[in-house]
Amino acid sequence: xxxxxxxxxxxxxxxxxxxxxxxxxxxxxxxxxxxxxxxxxxxxxxxxxxxxxxxxxxxxxxxxxxxxxxxxxxxxxxxxxxxxxxxxxxxxxxxxxxxxxxxxxxxxxxxxxxxxxxxxxxxxxxxxxxxxxxxxxxxxxxxxxxxxxxxxxxxxxxxxxxxxxxxxxxxxxxxxxxxxxxxxxxxxxxxxxxxxxxxxxxxxxxxxxxxxxxxx
Numbered sequence: 001x002x003x004x005x006x007x008x009x010x011x012x013x014x015x016x017x018x019x020x021x022x023x024x025x026x027x028x029x030x031x032x033x034x035x036x037x038x039x040x041x042x043x044x045x046x047x048x049x050x051x052x053x054x055x056x057x058x059x060x061x062x063x064x065x066x067x068x069x070x071x072x073x074x075x076x077x078x079x080x081x082x083x084x085x086x087x088x089x090x091x092x093x094x095x096x097x098x099x100x101x102x103x104x105x106x107x108x109x110x111x112x113x114x115x116x117x118x119x120x121x122x123x124x125x126x127x128x129x130x131x132x133x134x135x136x137x138x139x140x141x142x143x144x145x146x147x148x149x150x151x152x153x154x155x156x157x158x159x160x161x162x163x164x165x166x167x168x169x170x171x172x173x174x175x176x177x178x179x180x181x182x183x184x185x186x187x188x189x190x191x192x193x194x195x196x197x198x199x200x201x202x203x204x205x206x207x208x209x210x211x212x213x214x215x216x
Contacts, residue, residue, distance in 0.1 A: 026048050030145070034145050035076070037184040046079070054178060058083055067133075068141070072115065078143070080141060088109075093136070095108050095131075095132045098101050103160055105164075107130065147186055151198040177197070186209075
């Protein structure tokens with residue numbers, strides 16, 4: 001029979017150590033959580049939220065916009081095509097991304113009919129379409145997996161957008177970056193690394209969240 005002393009752990013004995021959850025693991029878990037949330041959205045809800053986001057974006061473009069970068073939506077991303085059509089109607093230069101080995105470049109489009117199927121079946125501008133002059137880009141509309149109220153963004157894990165944004169900010173610090181999200185993609189906290197680029201604004205169906213002051 002064991003004595004009571006044997007049942008009591010020596011307080012001087014070191015407790016087992018546990019490695020903290022890494023940022024990579026936190027990001028992976030959040031991506032899984034967001035994917036599950038988005039899988040519950042039906043087509044009607046996605047259309048409603050996308051329409052609301054476009055309704056917030058269009059009146060918010062500076063009247064002197066020289067050029068705008070956007071994206072062709074994947075099925076689980078906010079659909080900005082109606083906003084992009086209006087951008088083209090206004091005569092504002094519109095640039096959409098191409099992807100090559102996780103690197104992002106933007107190219108001008110004059111109509112959606114000019115888009116070609118590219119990496120992963122995503123529609124992209126032709127490779128010889130003009131790239132933007134950084135000094136003439138007013139706003140960049142950025143997709144993501146999740147955003148928080150401090151402007152932190154969780155991407156898909158390839159860091160292509162982060163690299164492009166960092167380089168663009170060096171060339172033109174006045175460009176504004178707007179994160180585009182369904183309501184389900186706005187979370188309390190996004191885990192970040194040193195290379196992650198923050199947004200100046202996050203746009204959800206509820207409105208424009210200007211995070212510039214909180215970032216500074």
